[in-house]
Amino acid sequence: xxxxxxxxxxxxxxxxxxxxxxxxxxxxxxxxxxxxxxxxxxxxxxxxxxxxxxxxxxxxxxxxxxxxxxxxxxxxxxxxxxxxxxxxxxxxxxxxxxxxxxxxxxxxxxxxxxxxxxxxxxxxxxxxxxxxxxxxxxxxxxxxxxxxxxxxxxxxxxxxxxxxxxxxxxxxxxxxxxxxxxxxxxxxxxxxxxxxxxxxxxxxxxxxxxxxxxxxxxxxxxxxxxxxxxxxxxxxxxxxxxxxxxxxxxxxxxxxxxxxxxxxxxxxxxxxxxxxxxxxxxxxxxxxxxxxxxxxxxxxxxxxxxxxxxxxxxxxxxxxxxxxxxxxxxxxxxxxxxxxxxxxxxxxxxxxxxxxxxxxxxxxxxxxxxxxxxxxxxxxxxxxxxxxxxxxxxxxxxxxxxxxxxxxxxxxxxxxxxxxxxxxxxxxxxxxxxxxxxxxxxxxxxxxxxxxxxxxxxxxxxxxxxxxxxxxxxxxxxxxxxxxxxxxxxxxxxxxxxxxxxxxxxxxxxxxxxxxxxxxxxxxxxxxxxxxxxxxxxxx
Amino acid sequence: xxxxxxxxxxxxxxxxxxxxxxxxxxxxxxxxxxxxxxxxxxxxxxxxxxxxxxxxxxxxxxxxxxxxxxxxxxxxxxxxxxxxxxxxxxxxxxxxxxxxxxxxxxxxxxxxxxxxxxxxxxxxxxxxxxxxxxxxxxxxxxxxxxxxxxxxxxxxxxxxxxxxxxxxxxxxxxxxxxxxxxxxxxxxxxxxxxxxxxxxxxxxxxxxxxxxxxxxxxxxxxxxxxxxxxxxxxxxxxxxxxxxxxxxxxxxxxxxxxx
Ligand SMILES: Nc1ncnc2c1ncn2[C@@H]1O[C@H](COP(=O)(O)OP(=O)(O)OP(=O)(O)O)[C@@H](O)[C@H]1O
Ligand SMILES: [Mg+2]
Numbered sequence: 089x090x091x092x093x094x095x096x097x098x099x100x101x102x103x104x105x106x107x108x109x110x111x112x113x114x115x116x117x118x119x120x121x122x123x124x125x126x127x128x129x130x131x132x133x134x135x136x137x138x139x140x141x142x143x144x145x146x147x148x149x150x151x152x153x154x155x156x157x158x159x160x161x162x163x164x165x166x167x168x169x170x171x172x173x174x175x176x177x178x179x180x181x182x183x184x185x186x187x188x189x190x191x192x193x194x195x196x197x198x199x200x201x202x203x204x205x206x207x208x209x210x211x212x213x214x215x216x217x218x219x220x221x222x223x224x225x226x227x228x229x230x231x232x233x234x235x236x237x238x239x240x241x242x243x244x245x246x247x248x249x250x251x252x253x254x255x256x257x258x259x260x261x262x263x264x265x266x267x268x269x270x271x272x273x274x275x276x277x278x279x280x281x282x283x284x285x286x287x288x289x290x291x292x293x294x295x296x297x298x299x300x301x302x303x304x305x306x307x308x309x310x311x312x313x314x315x316x317x318x319x320x321x322x323x324x325x326x327x328x329x330x331x332x333x334x335x336x337x338x339x340x341x342x343x344x345x346x347x348x349x350x351x352x353x354x355x356x357x358x359x360x361x362x363x364x365x366x367x368x369x370x371x372x373x374x375x376x377x378x379x380x381x382x383x384x385x386x387x388x389x390x391x392x393x394x395x396x397x398x399x400x401x402x403x404x405x406x407x408x409x410x411x412x413x414x415x416x417x418x419x420x421x422x423x424x425x426x427x428x429x430x431x432x433x434x435x436x437x438x439x440x441x442x443x444x445x446x447x448x449x450x451x452x453x454x455x456x457x458x459x460x461x462x463x464x465x466x467x468x469x470x471x472x473x474x475x476x477x478x479x480x481x482x483x484x485x486x487x488x489x490x491x492x493x494x495x496x497x498x499x500x501x502x503x504x505x506x507x508x509x510x511x512x513x514x515x516x517x518x519x520x521x522x523x524x525x526x527x528x529x530x531x532x533x534x535x536x537x538x539x540x541x542x543x544x545x546x547x548x549x550x551x552x553x554x555x556x557x558x559x560x561x562x563x564x565x566x567x568x569x570x571x572x573x574x575x576x577x578x579x580x581x582x583x584x585x586x587x588x589x590x591x592x593x594x595x596x597x598x599x600x601x602x603x604x605x606x607x608x609x610x611x612x613x614x615x616x617x618x619x620x621x622x623x624x625x626x627x628x
Numbered sequence: 629x630x631x632x633x634x635x636x637x638x639x640x641x642x643x644x645x646x647x648x649x650x651x652x653x654x655x656x657x658x659x660x661x662x663x664x665x666x667x668x669x670x671x672x673x674x675x676x677x678x679x680x681x682x683x684x685x686x687x688x689x690x691x692x693x694x695x696x697x698x699x700x701x702x703x704x705x706x707x708x709x710x711x712x713x714x715x716x717x718x719x720x721x722x723x724x725x726x727x728x729x730x731x732x733x734x735x736x737x738x739x740x741x742x743x744x745x746x747x748x749x750x751x752x753x754x755x756x757x758x759x760x761x762x763x764x765x766x767x768x769x770x771x772x773x774x775x776x777x778x779x780x781x782x783x784x785x786x787x788x789x790x791x792x793x794x795x796x797x798x799x800x801x802x803x804x805x806x807x808x809x810x811x812x813x814x815x816x817x818x819x820x821x822x823x824x825x826x827x828x829x830x831x832x833x834x835x836x837x838x839x840x841x842x843x844x845x846x847x848x849x850x851x852x853x854x855x856x857x858x859x860x861x862x863x864x865x866x867x868x869x870x871x872x873x874x875x876x877x878x879x880x881x882x883x884x885x886x887x
Contacts, residue, residue, distance in 0.1 A: 095738030103735040107721070110732070114723045114764055186719045188685050189781075190736050191709035356687040356704075627766075 104200040137216040144220030154319035155303040157221035158312040168246040227322035234321040242311035252347035310336040394478035427501040440494040445522025457626035473611035513595025520599025521565040524606020533557030536627040636661035636819040642691030651677040653843035666830035667823040669840035675823040712781035716792040722766035737784045751779040770797035791822035827862040841869040
């Protein structure tokens, strides 16, 4: 037999573009609710993009326009690199494990995957911002020509970064280093968020000139350099413009190379994330003993069994572990970094509590298709209540001490011991309220967490449900705490600071009460909706 | 005669460890071309791991694999163009319809578009999937997924076809169809390697078998040789991998007892 043909590059690119379009279309085909969510987000994004575009065009002629467009480009690139790791979203063409059987060499594969990632709302939105940036800063024909290349390079760099970071992370997470990497990712996102924070604060002043020092640094950081090239060409510094474009191109090439390497490695390695490398039989035995010891401390029966299972998942399932570690790290880092910048406030403790409390928002989704085993054991609202309560208890085992820790650390950083008891009490009430709402969102808005793909946290097409549930739940939780907030404000304004300590037991009691009521409210609904929940969580 | 000399698959010193445990502990095997090959072994024997390493899906710790004289791990793309695979986990683009999946796979394998569509129509017809060709794969049943996976693996007329448990979840009528398709395909000189625990199936289908247990080859060769004196392959298999007669039972006395 003669050597079989490998597909030619143009046909390969065409096929991938076609594949992406089919996947988008079929994702919509499955349900009309999904279609509505998709169209809404399309309209909103288009509106937002149009506003941004108008704003950028209005900047044309402003001598400091480049001081905005350069940091904007870097910000967009950072967003592309890290946001997809932590927020819902699923792109099936990202999943290279589905392509391993095909005779594709690494370089054409990377080109084809890039093509597929060019299609979608996100890339279109980003492109519009870059085009707007070019319009704002391009003066003269040469600058316009450079602008075309600059915008294209910047967009490609954003997309390549997104895929390279996701692939590298997947590779690390399925390896022995998973745990450490989870920590690192949490840190990176937290620091990234702080940059966004910083940028926003600066932008609000509306004095673009004040951004110049930032832009001076970022013009050497692609894709910032690609957009600064447009300004440079407009001012006649063609050498500088060419250099900046070349720098961006070189970084793009490096990112693509890195991505290709990680991709090649990911595609042929087994998921070893559950193999403990140095766990000899002896160690495994000890781990089992440890579990037995813990089991001895937990209550008997369903409560203890469910708690033990939840805690074991926490330490064994890379996905759950990752989510927890990032939440814990972000909760501590955000207050600390803000304090370091002089925006410190003890009230950031609410943020940490909320991030952690939201972990239970899709508690059945964490079971995935194994939820049927839970389903088999629930035959009445009573069973459902016990199940919910045990899950909440397992999380509380971590959430309550952690909340206390964050409150104390925040108070120490900001040296605001006066408000500490009040914040502590409110945080405890908030934990309770989050547990209460978590029970209901888990019933009403369950969604699947795909097992494959380390960072896909929502099955394709369920994004709307996931986001809606979280947003609604957070708002309701805050509202549920109103009585206590009112009491706190009243005590505060009445000057009865000595009584503020009373808010700690009050908050704890209120939290317990509201969590109990929330679980009671949700339990019959869980019992009544078991098959629907199973269907929703096993789509991964 | 060329096909008798070059083995379809040559495996040398293949190893794979997961943590402490060796899933595949040094396999050497030459699989003859143009035959129906059965790979049998108890659960956890390492069949899936071996097939994954042979087909370029999982990197071995050490060892060499050649298919039709080409080293799999030197140039995976060239080898993948010659083989078809139906892997165990069966990862596919679930949000494509059956027909779209075949169209996409064929084009990604470099076949001309109209040829892909022609072959896809015939395969869908033969495998009795024509009625659900516009359904999304995610809505397929287990057996339908096996069949669409098989169609995708056959689409480019590979020299060697590797199938991991191809008959699991497939109804008897479809199983008969698949057998016919595969028999015709091997008659043309192609090789089919498939793993299974259903001994009757292996016995009736395969002309050559390899028995795997605990990551090693226990026996291999033409069916009659492996079966040896034993009346059926099932008996030969049980004596090779050590049946555990009598081991069950005494500890389960509550099962079926008073409730
Ligand atoms: N990703 C993995 N991580 C850890 N161990 C694994 C992994 N994949 C396979 N193993 C182990 O390797 C051994 C061989 O597994 P393999 O899947 O190859 O068996 P098999 O012969 O296909 O079994 P079955 O008949 O049940 O499909 C098993 O002991 C299994 O536990
Ligand atoms: Mg197997």
